Amino acid sequence: KAGVTQTPRYLIKTRGQQVTLSCSPISGHRSVSWYQQTPGQGLQFLFEYFSETQRNKGNFPGRFSGRQFSNSRSEMNVSTLELGDSALYLCASSLRGHTEAFFGQGTRLTVV
Amino acid sequence: AQTVTQSQPEMSVQEAETVTLSCTYDTSESDYYLFWYKQPPSRQMILVIRQEAYKQQNATENRFSVNFQKAAKSFSLKISDSQLGDAAMYFCAYYQGGSEKLVFGKGTKLTVNP
Numbered sequence: 001k002a003g004v005t006q007t008p009r010y011l012i013k014t015r016g017q018q019v020t021l022s023c024s025p026i027s028g029h030r031s032v033s034w035y036q037q038t039p040g041q042g043l044q045f046l047f048e049y050f051s052e053t054q055r056n057k058g059n060f061p062g063r064f065s066g067r068q069f070s071n072s073r074s075e076m077n078v079s080t081l082e083l084g085d086s087a088l089y090l091c092a093s094s095l096r097g098h099t100e101a102f103f104g105q106g107t108r109l110t111v112v
Numbered sequence: 113a114q115t116v117t118q119s120q121p122e123m124s125v126q127e128a129e130t131v132t133l134s135c136t137y138d139t140s141e142s143d144y145y146l147f148w149y150k151q152p153p154s155r156q157m158i159l160v161i162r163q164e165a166y167k168q169q170n171a172t173e174n175r176f177s178v179n180f181q182k183a184a185k186s187f188s189l190k191i192s193d194s195q196l197g198d199a200a201m202y203f204c205a206y207y208q209g210g211s212e213k214l215v216f217g218k219g220t221k222l223t224v225n226p
Contacts, residue, residue: 013212056212098207098214103157
């Protein structure tokens with residue numbers, strides 16, 4: 001059974017650009033959540049989707065958005081990139097909720 | 113809001129020895145889940161062990177066990193017979209049904225010395 005797949009693994013963008021990250025959950029999992037990991041702030045929750053509906057959103061500016069497709073794959077988008085957006089972005093999938101969440105290997109975003 | 117605190121930024125242990133990582137949390141809820149995740153240099157978060165708050169028995173998974181003290185809101189991880197492959201960042205996390213998110217501690221970097 002394939003695990004959670006995040007693409008791309010690495011990304012370098014310039015300030016002001018926008019970026020889209022992708023997450024394919026484990027087959028059968030309908031919940032996908034996103035986390036931002038930085039050395040200073042640690043792991044912070046971005047948002048969670050279940051069956052194409054956003055159920056919860058973290059305390060991030062509106063530049064951060066996401067969506068989920070009918071096949072449960074999810075994308076997150078960051079517009080008008082800032083240097084502080086440089087981070088590891090992790091995606092997790094689960095059947096329902098977070099009673100057993102499985103993580104992908106993350107996308108390392110560097111904003112220059 | 114729920115918070116998770118890991119007071120040990122770094123720990124080290126000799127191979128084959130036992131080490132305990134500490135975690136405390138704050139919540140007013142009675143039904144929740146607690147987790148320990150391992151993040152090796154490969155960056156992928158791996159679930160090590162899970163504890164359901166309503167279960168009094170401490171969870172164990174091979175060399176990994178927890179000491180869950182619900183009244184004290186404490187959830188420590190004990191790693192027995194430490195191996196070089198146990199070296200990683202360890203994160204304590206909290207989940208409450210309906211919140212649809214994990215709340216993480218800042219992590220403890222574990223070094224295993226040969």
